[in-house]
Amino acid sequence: MIDLHSVSAGGVIWKDGQVLLVQVNYGSNKGLWMLPGGLLNAGESLEQAVVREVVEETGVTALPTRIIGIRSGVRQAGDRLETGIYVVFEMSYVSGELSALDGNEIAGIKFVSPNCILADPEVIDLSKHFVRTAMASSTTGLFRTEQQMAITTKYILYDVYSTAQAGSKD
Incomplete structure (x- = not known):
């Protein structure tokens, strides 16, 4: 048996108190609503993947x-086991109008109030969980470190997240 691995990223994107959702047009969640996002490409960071996927699926630019x-x-x-890792970011809306650029994976796009999301049986439970988490507190989670770090390895770039916000004391 050959084991598989997949890594994907999604985002809770806020605009005017509402959260961006997509209706998927494939797989076991076909017809249901969820957070935008998708699989990483080779050589792509989590952040690059979630920004790219959000643009492709919704036409919106947002930053983690x-x-x-x-x-x-x-x-x-099939006859394999797949280990899947899914990292969910809270993202800030930057620009863009709703439009499914891929024309294939996404059947619908909309901004929805958090209370409607939590009450809607057509929103998958995992997306509800992450919306609830984002609503619970703006001071918890892993925050992006804005400082550039010296890279002394063969990595091209680092994106570092920690529990302390920039400028706060531990």
Whole structure:
């Protein structure tokens, strides 16, 4: 048995007190609403992937500000086991109008109030969980470190997140 690994990223994107959702057009969640996001490409950071996926799926540009959760899981994929890691960012809306640029994966896009999301049976439970988490506190999570760090390894770039916000004392 060959094991597989997948890494994906999604975002809770706020605009005017509402959260961006997409209706997927494939897979086991077909027809349901969830947070935008998707799989990382080779050579891509989590941040690059979530920004790219959000633009592709919604037409919106948003930037990650903190990690609000991680889902890890194992699933059967044919005769293989797949370990999946899903990192969810809270993201700040920058610009853009709603439009599904990929034309294939996404059946609908909308901004929805958090209370409507939590009450809607067509929103997947995992997305509800991360919206609830983002609503619970703006001071918890892993925050992006704004300082550039010296890289002394073969990494091209670092994106570092920690529990202390920039400028706060531990």
